[in-house]
Amino acid sequence: MNNQTAIRISDLRKSYGNHAVLRGLDFSIEKGEIFALLGVNGAGKTTALECMEDLRRFDHGSIVINGRIGIQLQNSALPGHIMPMEVLKLSASCHKTSISPDLVDSLGIRAFEKTQYARLSTGQKRRLMLALALVHDPDILFLDEPTAGLDVEGRSLLHWQIRRLKSRGKTIILASHDMAEVEALCDRIAILHQGTIAFCGTPSALTEETGAQYAIRLTTKQGTIRHTTNNITDTLLALLTDFRKKNIPVLDIQVDRGTLEEHFLKFARRTEQ
Amino acid sequence: MKAVIYGTALQWKLDLRSRALLITCYLVPLLFFALMGGIFTSVMPEMKETLIPSMTVMGVSMGAFIGMPTSLVEIYGSDIKKLYRAGGIPLGLSLFAILLSSFLHLMILSVILLVAAPVFFGASLPESLPLFFAALSIFTVVSLSLGAVLGLAARNQSRLTMVSQLFFLPSIMLSGIMFPQNLLPEPLILLGNLFPAAWGYRLMQGFGIRPLLGLGAILAIAVLACVLLWRRQAE
Structure with missing residues (x-):
């Protein structure tokens, strides 16, 4: 494992009774990247994450982690009567550190520091969970469905926080069902299928893998024309040259290659077959 | 050490905010004391x-x-x-903090009873207060260890409620505090001796080897059960 690798997973296997959930995972995550673990329900995402987080024992293989980890769980709960600053102080004292005022301020914890956990909104609970994961200034951060149940403003705020953490050199491992979120945030993705890694690479590499064509939408005064192509450069050049020759001004050009969600579904269906 | 002190102090505060604990540790025992203390001492002055x-x-x-x-x-x-494991909060810290906090609450309750009983019902004070508190502390530790078994074994609150009653009711009915144990048939006396209440009651009335051995045996079994349940929790 080189110095740039944050996590290296080799031949990771895990079964529940006779049911093999992970069948030999092999991949690595580089320092400073946002890496997403994707897969349909039951693909083994949560088990893989929990093995990496040292919350679940695995049967075979190895996980090497290069740095301190912070964990934000998908299903989180705290005693109903506890207040945000109390649980942060408890976690900080267990890590032999103190709470960073910047952490509390940037996540807006002060606004609800005297509110008992049971009375916090979903967004406030998510922010508190993120603060708990960050209280000891970890190098690697696991985020499991961080924006589930949040409104648009809450999601936007959390996305900003995640980008801010990346800019500070943190490695972030994200598990999310929200493909738009993954597309907006992640450098690389891994798709789990029946306990194995079916794909590992950048979102654009997945687009290439699924063979998605470019959809060009060109608008002129005479109307809108649509083209699909594999060769964006040649097609666009030919179309623009043609309009120029005919002296038709182009008002708008849109190029689309589909969303990550479309490519993921296409890939998942293909893998299933 | 800082984490242990903070964790215990925090648990103490959480217990004070929790109505459930205040009801079971203070309100119900004190109401029972107010009601039964009056009835007992009127019907049977002894x-x-x-x-x-x-x-x-x-x-x-x-x-x-x-x-x-x-x-x-x-x-x-x-x-x-x-979440505690993920947040680096040792699971053992919570168990320790809950047990210690409960011990302190039960000690406070016992002091309230000790002060109020002579004032309101003319009850006799124990002959030796240090021995009484030693007996009380031993009995409380053993009872809490058995309570810890219940708390670690139960998978949810509804099951716990059921199992807790299975321990609490025979413990009280067969310990001799409601009526003398020698009025009970032999099998029920033996059944009563499986719970710490019977031995604790005897120990608080006079220090002796048998009650200590009885409580020691229950403590040993409870600690063993806790260790086994703890391993299950850790997995």
């Missing part, structure tokens, strides 16, 4: 001699079997356990 140990046994048993385990199930029977 009960004044045993009112303090009997009410203390009842209060401690209720707090240890019904009150404290709810705090344990709240953490160990839910996602809180996972």
Whole structure:
């Protein structure tokens, strides 16, 4: 494992009774990247994450982690009567550190520091969970469905926080069902299928893998024309040259290659077959 | 060490905010004391001699079997356990903090009973207060250890409620605090001796080897059960 690798997973296997959930995972995550673990329900995402987080024992293989980890769980709960600053102080004292005022301020914890956990909104609970994961200034951060149940403003705020953490050199491992979120945030993705890694690479590499064509939408005064192509450069050049020759001004050009969600579904269906 | 002190102080505060614990550790035992203390001492004046140990046994048993385990199930029977592990908060710290905090609450309850019983019902004070508190501390520790078994074994609050009653009711009915144990048939006396209340009641009335051995045996079994349940929790 080189110095740039944050996590290296080799031949990771895990079964529940006779049911093999992970069948030999092999991949690595580089320092400073946002890496997403994707897969349909039951693909083994949560088990893989929990093995990496040292919350679940695995049967075979190895996980090497290069740095301190912070964990934000998908299903989180705290005693109903506890207040945000109390649980942060408890976690900080267990890590032999103190709470960073910047952490509390940037996540807006002060606004609800005297509110008992049971009375916090979903967004406030998510922010508190993120603060708990960050209280000891970890190098690697696991985020499991961080924006589930949040409104648009809450999601936007959390996305900003995640980008801010990346800019500070943190490695972030994200598990999310929200493909738009993954597309907006992640450098690389891994798709789990029946306990194995079916794909590992950048979102654009997945687009290439699924063979998605470019959809060009060109608008002129005479109307809108649509083209699909594999060769964006040649097609666009030919179309623009043609309009120029005919002296038709182009008002708008849109190029689309589909969303990550479309490519993921296409890939998942293909893998299933 | 800082984490242990902060964790225990925090648990103390959480217990004070929790209505459930206040009800089972203070309100119900004190209401029971107010009601039964009056009835017992009016109907049988000789009960004044045993009112303090009997009410203390009842209060401690209720707090240890019904009150404290709810705090344990709240953490160990839910996602809180996972979150604590993820947040680097040792699971053992929560168990220790809950037990220590409950011990202190039950001691406060016992002191209230000790002070109130002579004032309101003319109850006799124990002959030796240091020995009484030593006996009380031993009995409380043993009761809490058995309560910890309940809290670690129960997977949810509803199951805990059922199992807690299975421990609490025979513990009180067969310990000798409601009526002398020698009036019970032999099998029920033996059954009563399986619970700490019977031995604790005897120990608080006079230090002796047999009650100490009885409590020691229950403590050993409870600690063993806790270790086994703890391993299950850790997995």
